[in-house]
Amino acid sequence: MAxxxxxxxxxxxxxxxRLRRTAFRWTLRAIVVGYLFLLVAWPxxxxxxxxxxxxxxxxxxxxxxxxxxxxxxxxVVVALWAVALNTVFGVGISILxxxxxxxxxxxxxxxxxxxxxxxxVVVGLALVxxxxxxxxxxxxTLEDAGIKVIFATPGMVLATAFVALPxxxxxxxxxxxxxxxxxxxxxxxxxxxxxxxxxRITLPSIKWAVVYGVVxxxxxxxxxxxxxxxxSGNVLGxxxxxxxxxEEKYLNFDKGGAYATAFLLALISVACIVVVSLIRPKxxxx
Amino acid sequence: xxxxxxxxxxxxxxxxPAGAGALTSVSGAGLGVAVLWFSLLVLLPLxxxxxRAAEGGWGPAWQTITxxxxxxxxxxxxxxxxxxxxxxxxxxxxxxxxxxxxxFVGQRLLEVLIDIPFALPTIVAGLVLLSLYGSDxxxxxxxxxxxxxxFLAYLFVTLPFVVRTxxxxxxxxxxxVEEAAASLGASRLTVFRRIVLPSLTPxxxxxxxxxxxxxxxxxxxxxxxxxxxxxxxxxxSVRILSSIENDNLAGAAAVxxxxxxxxxxxxxxxxxxxxxxxxxx
Numbered sequence: 001m002a003x004x005x006x007x008x009x010x011x012x013x014x015x016x017x018r019l020r021r022t023a024f025r026w027t028l029r030a031i032v033v034g035y036l037f038l039l040v041a042w043p044x045x046x047x048x049x050x051x052x053x054x055x056x057x058x059x060x061x062x063x064x065x066x067x068x069x070x071x072x073x074x075x076v077v078v079a080l081w082a083v084a085l086n087t088v089f090g091v092g093i094s095i096l097x098x099x100x101x102x103x104x105x106x107x108x109x110x111x112x113x114x115x116x117x118x119x120x121v122v123v124g125l126a127l128v129x130x131x132x133x134x135x136x137x138x139x140x141t142l143e144d145a146g147i148k149v150i151f152a153t154p155g156m157v158l159a160t161a162f163v164a165l166p167x168x169x170x171x172x173x174x175x176x177x178x179x180x181x182x183x184x185x186x187x188x189x190x191x192x193x194x195x196x197x198x199x200r201i202t203l204p205s206i207k208w209a210v211v212y213g214v215v216x217x218x219x220x221x222x223x224x225x226x227x228x229x230x231x232s233g234n235v236l237g238x239x240x241x242x243x244x245x246x247e248e249k250y251l252n253f254d255k256g257g258a259y260a261t262a263f264l265l266a267l268i269s270v271a272c273i274v275v276v277s278l279i280r281p282k283x284x285x286x
Numbered sequence: 287x288x289x290x291x292x293x294x295x296x297x298x299x300x301x302x303p304a305g306a307g308a309l310t311s312v313s314g315a316g317l318g319v320a321v322l323w324f325s326l327l328v329l330l331p332l333x334x335x336x337x338r339a340a341e342g343g344w345g346p347a348w349q350t351i352t353x354x355x356x357x358x359x360x361x362x363x364x365x366x367x368x369x370x371x372x373x374x375x376x377x378x379x380x381x382x383x384x385x386x387x388x389x390f391v392g393q394r395l396l397e398v399l400i401d402i403p404f405a406l407p408t409i410v411a412g413l414v415l416l417s418l419y420g421s422d423x424x425x426x427x428x429x430x431x432x433x434x435x436x437f438l439a440y441l442f443v444t445l446p447f448v449v450r451t452x453x454x455x456x457x458x459x460x461x462x463v464e465e466a467a468a469s470l471g472a473s474r475l476t477v478f479r480r481i482v483l484p485s486l487t488p489x490x491x492x493x494x495x496x497x498x499x500x501x502x503x504x505x506x507x508x509x510x511x512x513x514x515x516x517x518x519x520x521x522x523s524v525r526i527l528s529s530i531e532n533d534n535l536a537g538a539a540a541v542x543x544x545x546x547x548x549x550x551x552x553x554x555x556x557x558x559x560x561x562x563x564x565x566x567x
Contacts, residue, residue, distance in 0.1 A: 024474075025388060032384045032396070035377060038418075039442060040399045046417035046424070047410075093320045100313055101306045108321070110557045115328060117496070117549040119503030120408075121523040122542040125530055126331030129338055129539070137334060162327055194312060216405070223407025226505040226523070230530060243409045243506070250413065250510055259417075262410040269405040273398055 044266065050256075051263030058260040067237045068245055068261070075242040078153060078228075079221035082160035086217050090168025091210060095202065097169075098176040115165040123162050124230025127155060151233035156241070159227035164220040168213030175209040176202075212276050219272035223265060335546060338539035347540035355516050356525055356541055362436065363522040364548075367501030370440040374497045375490055378448025385449070386456045403445045408506025411442055416511055431513030436521060439507040444500050448493030455489040455563075456482075492559045499552040503545060 051058060062068045096102075097109055115123070131149040132139045142149055149155045183205075187197045225243040232239040240248070242265055250258035309317065339347045350356060381400065385393065403411060415438055417423075420430045429435040459482065467477045505523040512519040522545060529538035 021474075028380065028384050029388060029390065032381050033392075035381070036396055036399045039445065040402055043414040043418035044402065047414050050417060089320060089323055092316055093324075096313060096317050096320065099306055100309050100317070102309050102317060106557075108324075110553055111329070112324075113556065114332075114549060114553055117499035117503060117552050118332070119505060119523045119526070119542075119545050119549075121505050121526045121530075122335065122503070122545055123331075125526065125535070125538050125542050126335045128530070129334035129535065130331045135535075137330070158327060162331075165328065194310075219405040223405070223410065225407055225409045225509075226527075230527065243407050246407075246409050246413065247509055258413060262407075262413045265407050265410050266414070269407065269410075270398075270402060273401045273405050277394070277398055277401070 044270075047259055047263055047266060050259040053256075058256050059264065062257065062260050062264070067240070068242075068257075070237050071240050071242050071245045072264075074153070074156075074239070075222055078156045078160055078241065079218060081157040082164060082221045083214055083217045085157070085161045086164055086168050087210065087214055089165075090213060091172060091206070094169050094172040094176055094206075095198075098173055099181065112169055113166055115162055120159075120163060120224065120226025121230060123159055123227040127158055127162070127227075127231050131155060131158070150231050151235070151239060153239070155231040156228050156239065159231045160221045160224045163224050163227055164217045167217045167220060168210065171209040171213035171216070172206050175206050179205045208279070212280060215272050215276050219269045222268055332546060335539050335542045338536060339543040342536060346536075347543065350537045350540040351544055355520070356522075358517045359520045359522045359525040360541075360544065362433070362520070363502055366433070366436050366440055366521075367498050370437060370444055370501050371494050371498045373441060374444055374448045375494050378445075378493055378497075379452055379486065379490060381449045382452035382456055386453060400446050400449050403442050408443065408504070409509060412439065412507040412510040415439060415442055415507070420511070430511060431515060431519060433519060435512040436508065436519055439511055440501040440504060443504055443507055444497035447497040447500060448490060451489045451493035451496070452486055455486055459485055488559050488563045492556055492563075495552045495555045495559070499549055502548050 093108075093112070097105065128136065128150055130137045130139065131142065133143045133148060133150055134140070136150070139149060147154065149158070183201050184197050187201055192200070223243060224241075225247075228241055229244060229247075232241065232244070234240055234244050234248075236248075242261060246258050246261045246265070249255075249261060351360065381396075385396065406414070415435075416430060418425070419427055419435075419438055421428050427434075429438055464477050464481055467481055468474075472480070503523060504521070505527070508514070508519075508521055508524060512521070512524075514520050514524045522541060526538045526541050526545075529535070529541065
């Protein structure tokens with residue numbers, strides 16, 4: 001079998017293979033472009049057209065509805081909390097994972113990926129079972145202390161933080177591995193304190209990785225739906241977020257409103273992706 | 287390559303880092319706080335799910351899972367996720383190939399398109415698909431409320447995974463080996479099958495595992511798209527949600543445990559694959 005493939009090519013065949021190669025390349029190109037156009041670009045553009053049908057009027061209407069404004073504000077507040085928590089945790093745990101040895105490290109780093117593959121509905125259920133006010137493990141105790149978690153903002157922050165947890169870590173860890181420890185060791189030998197080393201050496205080198213992680217987490221957090229739906233209780237004007245507004249409007253036959261809200265959310269997430277792809281340097285120049 | 291949103295194939299902790307030190311008191315305290323937060327946020331709640339399912343013994347939990355409607359949902363979810371993963375293995379590899387080996391105007395735009403499903407809110411994704419493939423479709427096919435909707439939703443949300451795991455590996459592949467094989471008369475297919483594919487296999491497998499896990503756990507994009515008809519288009523996560531809404535937390539926990547089991551398996555597979563990729567790299 002191998003022998004047949006190893007017959008040297010005769011020079012006379014050289015033109016056809018080149019033509020065939022060009023045709024082949026164009027076929028692949030066409031398949032890929034067609035696939036992405038049908039699956040992503042076209043449907044997305046239809047939502048934009050639907051939302052902007054008749055100008056920006058529909059989007060203007062959204063901002064006139066106090067419940068929608070409340071939902072948007074709540075979405076932003078929850079997302080900012082979740083991103084802040086994940087950034088602090090993510091940077092900290094990345095440094096610990098890369099720079100220190102401790103037992104259980106491999107297990108921890110594997111478990112950190114878990115939130116990426118857990119269903120949002122399961123995330124919501126899991127949080128309710130622990131923090132639920134009626135029958136949760138520690139929910140009733142917290143409620144006695146005056147802290148309501150489930151059906152309130154803290155629960156929504158927890159759900160969102162859970163879902164977006166690995167994003168910062170996955171950006172920061174490879175960069176930390178790349179930069180190595182020489183500079184930090186040099187600084188240490190010159191008498192720099194741990195805080196100085198972090199602020200002057202470690203932080204500048206992972207700065208962009210943190211920025212990407214934060215932008216991606218923000219996109220993910222603003223758009224979380226399933227987990228938030230379970231823990232929020234979805235109360236109009238209280239715990240309803242923007243993604244829940246899309247569902248509610250669509251199911252109540254307000255298609256225009258649903259498309260307008262969806263368009264707003266899509267705009268933010270596409271902007272996040274574009275920002276990251278523009279500021280991220282090409283691999284190798286890092 | 288600008289692998290933007292899904293650095294999925296890139297392993298956390300690629301190699302044993304040089305100069306990793308023992309814990310100091312400060313870093314030890316930091317680790318303690320981090321692990322405590324991680325436990326409160328992730329580990330404790332997930333164990334609560336498993337324990338709740340086991341509370342009444344495994345018998346009732348098993349009965350919940352094998353009850354007709356739930357079993358149909360699980361079958362649909364797993365089956366469709368497998369089909370979509372198979373499509374992704376082929377299409378994802380193909381897309382990665384075109385992005386790495388070809389150069390043409392507009393490639394940057396394709397990169398952005400691939401990351402959109404990752405960042406787009408899932409409920410918006412459902413609406414997006416509905417606008418082209420729903421009842422108001424300008425081109426005809428109406429997948430709303432039938433099984434094609436599940437296929438389409440899974441296909442959309444899992445798009446980035448295989449592409450983004452294969453792309454960096456393909457970019458770093460040494461092309462001289464391929465050229466050597468070609469100069470010895472190997473056909474393009476032979477070069478691909480015997481030289482390129484073996485080096486890509488771990489990355490493809492990792493991407494497939496991620497895409498399967500994502501498909502199985504998908505919820506948001508199906509809410510508006512599939513109609514959630516029992517025995518027909520109802521998937522597992524929708525089934526769990528309706529149990530929660532009916533205040534049947536034990537039933538929800540039983541089915542959720544099954545999904546968690548799948549997630550865990552995928553995590554283990556990924557960990558093993560990543561180790562294998564490191565050894566090769």
